[in-house]
Structure formats: C-alpha cells, structure tokens
Amino acid sequence: MTTTAHRPTAAVTAPPTTSSPSQGGQAPMTHRQILEALSGLLLGMFVAILSSTVVSNALPTILPALGGDESGYTWVVTASLLATTISTPIWGKLADILSKKVLVQASLVIFAVSSIVAGLSVNVPMLIACRVGQGLGAGGLTALAQIMLATMISPRERGRYSGYLGATFALATVGGPLIGGVLTQHLSWHYTFYVGVPFAVAAFIVIQKTLNLPAVAKRTVHIDYWGATLLAAGVSALLIWVSLAGKNFAWVSWQTAVLVGGGVLLLVAMVFVERRSREPIIPLHLFRSPTTVLASIASLFVGVAMFGATIFLSQYFQLARGDSPTQAGLSTMPMILGLFLSSTVVGQLVTRTGRWKRWIVTGGVLLTSGVALMGTVAWNTPYWIVAIFMALVGLGVGMMMQNLVLAVQNVTDPKDMGTASSFVAFTRTLGGAIGVSALGAFLSHRVAGYLVADLKAAGVDPAAAGSVAGSGGVPVLSEIPQPVRTVVQTAFGAGIADIFLVAAPFALLSLLFVLFFKETALRTSNAPRTSHSEDDDEQRSSRQRESLHHDDAHHDDVHHGKHAAPVEPAMGDADHLGRHADRRVPLDAHH
DSSP: OOOOOOOTTOOOOSOOSSOOOOTTOOOOOOHHHHHHHHHHHHHHHHHHHHHHHHHHTTHHHHHHHHTOBHHHHHHHHHHHHHHHHHHHHHHHHHHHHSOHHHHHHHHHHHHHHHHHHHHTOOSHHHHHHHHHHHHHHHHHHHHHHHHHHHHHSOHHHHHHHHHHHHHHHHHHHHHHHHHHHHHHHHTOTTHHHHTHHHHHHHHHHHHHHHOOOOOOOOOOOOOOHHHHHHHHHHHHHHHHHHHHBTTTBOSSSHHHHHHHHHHHHHHHHHHHHHHHOSSOSSOGGGGGSHHHHHHHHHHHHHHHHHHHHHTTHHHIIIIISOOOHHHHHHHTHHHHHHHHHHHHHHHHHHHHHOOOHHHHHHHHHHHHHHHHHHTTOOTTSOHHHHHHHHHHHHHHHHHHHHHHHHHHHHTSOGGGHHHHHHHHHHHHHHHHHHHHHHHHHHHHHHHHHHHHHHHHHTTOOGGGGTHHHHTOBOOOGGGSOTTHHHHHHHHHHHHHHHHHHHHHHHHHHHHHHHTTOOOOOOOSSOOOOOSOOHHHHHHHHHHHHHHHHHHHHHHHHHHTSTTOOOOOOTTOOTTOOSTTTTTOOOGGGGO
C-alpha cells in the first residue's frame, strides 16, 4: 500500500474507502475492487430472492393448473424455506473450512438444475421436491453473500456495503412479482422457473472472473455429519408438525406428540453432539455473546412477521381485490421502495456515524406498526391506505434485516464469521418457515369459516360453491359468478387481514428483544477479537465519547470559535462512536 504524507492537524472529512486488512495481513481492497468482487455475489443473491418472489405471485395460477389447493400453496413456499433453513448453518460452517468461491458456485449449479426441473413439473409433489432443491441453492447463496462481505470488509465499513445487499433484496423482491406476473399472464407459468437460470449462469461466470479471496489454509477438516443430520431432522420434524397440524390431524393428538417430542429430542441430542464435536456445525461458544443471542431471537420473530405475513400479499391483491398477476406485482411497490430506501440510506449512515442500535430499534417500531395496521385492511380498502401500511413494513424490514447480521458479525471472531452470520440467517428463515406454515393453515381455516357464514347470509348454499366454500381450494375469480364472487373476495380480504393481526405480536417481540442490545463500537478491522467482554466494549465506547467531547470543548476554547476545524486526537481510536466518528481516523492510519 502506498504511504500518504499528512499534517498533524489536518481533518479527515470522510471514512476510509478501503476495507481493512484481513486477518492474514493482506493489503486492503479499494472501493472499486470490493464492488467488482461483490458484483457476482449480488447477482447470485438476486437469483436466490427472485426464485421466491417470481413464483409467489404466480402460485394462484400454478396451483389450479396442477390441481393443488391452499395446502399445496403453503407447501410450495414452505418446502423452499425449509431447505433454506436447514442448509444455511451447514453452508456457513463449510465456508469456514472450504473455498467460499467454490461453495457459492456449487449453490448456483444446484439452484439452476432445480429450477429447470421445476419448470417441467406435472403435479404439486414434483414441484415441491424441486422447490427443496431451489431452497438448498438459495440457502448457500444468501448465507455466503453475507459471509464473503464480512471476509472482505471491516464492520465499520460494512454498513455501507450491506446497503447494497438490501438494495438487491428490494430489487429482486419488486422485480420478481412483475416478471412472474407478465410471464404467467402472457406466456406460461413454466417460465417463472426458467427465468432465473440465465441469471444464475451469468452470476457463475462473473464470480469466476471477479471474486478472488485468500486461499483457505490447507488443514485436516472434520465435518460434523452427526450435528448436521440431527439439526436437519429436528427442525424438519417441528416444521412438518406446524404445517400439518390442524389440517391432517388435531393440534392435540398422538401425531403432535411424536413430531414435537421427536423434534425436541433430536435437537437436544444435537446440543450434546456439538459439545463433543471437534468442529461443530454450530459452535456453542457463540452463545456466550448476549448480542448474538438477542439478534438470533429477534431475527426469528422478524422472519415470522416478514415472511409469514408478506408472502400472502399476492393472494390479497389477486383473490381479495381481483387484480391480475401483473397488477398484483405493481401493487406491492410501496413496500419494496421502503425496503430499498431504508437499507441503502441506513447502511450509509451506519458507516458514517458508527451507530447501529438506533436504526434496529426504529425498524422494529416501523415493522410492528406496519404489520398491525395491515390487519385493519379489507378487500375494498382504498389502495393509498394499503400503500402507506406496506411502506411502513418495508422501511422496518430494511432497517432491521442487515443490521442484525452486522451486530453479530461485529462481536464474532473471524474464524467463526461464516457460522455466526449464517446462524442469524438461519433463525430468520426458520421463523419464516414457521410463519408461512402456521399462518397458511390459519388462513385456510379463517377463509373457509368466512365463506360458509357469508354464503349462508346471502342465501346461497355453501355446498353449491364447491371447493371455494370449504375444501381450501384456490379459487379463480373470473370463473365465479356474482354475488358469490364478492363473498369470496370479502372472505379472503378478512382472512388475510387476520394473518397480519396474528403476525403483529411477533414483530413486537422482535422490537422488545433489540431494546436490550448493548451498542458496542464497530470494529475497523477484521483482526481477531481480544478476550475482553462486550461490557468492556461498551465502557470503552463511553470513554471514547467522553474524550471526544472534552477534546472538542478544549479545541473550541483554543481557537475561539465554533467553526474551527476538528483536531485529530493524539491517541486516536477509529472504533469510537463519537459525533465526529465520520471525520476522525487515527494518526497512524496513514502509515
């Protein structure tokens, strides 16, 4: 790296534009090099998010074509989330011991092959199986993007680039429904699965050309097969129970006892295995950090609220409001724009100021408010009101999602970065899978109840309405005559509003947990952490803030004016959280 001459009293007006040296002492990357390396990762993440959003808007068309019902709708979504949930911590652990570049390319191959076969599906079970493959690939892509970002960039600078991940999430989320709607309406639903394949191929090529990370040191690798197996089996048992209970068997039944009891026992066994494993899939020492524990629990509840509620928005617009698939995609724009703006702007602010807790808390307030207000909508609520509520949800998700990962990465040793980052994503997708399964069953029950009651009130025999009234089928509004059509729209509008009301307490729980965060200074390098605790970090941050205020007051007295340029402290620490954090760097940073 080139050295730069400096004056002792010169002020620095912007944070550094290069990443910090890695643990191994490699020269830091410039802003341009980071963007080039991120380009393929962002494209891969775009593919992963697109696979979910492009299909969700087409499902009301796909399921009737394949003979599916509301249960099939839930399982097509849940299968992908389940595979993503189970595979995320495994991808994270593999990233700590194997080549990250090879892993992300393997994820792209798995995703592309599964997508092609999914487009050829002839029934719902085949589609669900292919969605499992897509989920495995998507789990690797989303987890590895966060992990590689942490590998290349220090926590202090990471907020800036995490905004790009949030923007990619927003772009894929808004582009998916639009693309899916156009393809479904003008070509065929099969193309909603094919559309991601060219992006996956392009991402594979770009990553091959631009992503050059330090080689992983060769050593004997001990893969925790037992831990991975027990984790997958335990989580699967619990998610299958959530998906089937209330439909295939009663909530209180022997099936519930077997699935819940078996799932809990498998997870307890996993904990014992992890304690004895040489390289556990989820190192238990990570949970000594209060920040990691709080962020993981908060992410779980964010996942329930975010996935569990918003995944049914396409049904609200198509089945309650009668929009076409393309119109339904456009109608969700306010939520996506809110997510895009908050993730990009807040990411920049976190990098400039070093403060992150205030944004997570603000995001929790907005998410809770937006989800609760969405619980008041009906099939005929004016769109501008719905748009405001959706924007609040988007703003809240954008502020919380990336910063929860950042908070954990900031207190994690680089050798555990992959596992810790992926565990936060794991809890979020786990919450999403639970939310989609449970709320999907709840929606079927509520809609069926509303339909029967409203049809009787209208003097129509519910049995004459066929599957619309009670079997949980996904109706085609254009084929339903009046006045039954209005009854169906009313029922779906009320049922989906009830979903948001159920999801709101989970959003509130996420807010309550993030309130207990202790805001520690964002590290300016990826060097291993010392043995001091997070309480020590908080005390150090407080001393730095007090020191900075003292320096500023003394400096103003010397120069007799409030417009004097700030002077760099003699013993600067770039980790501080003072109000001039964006303008000060240590003097030795120039050498």
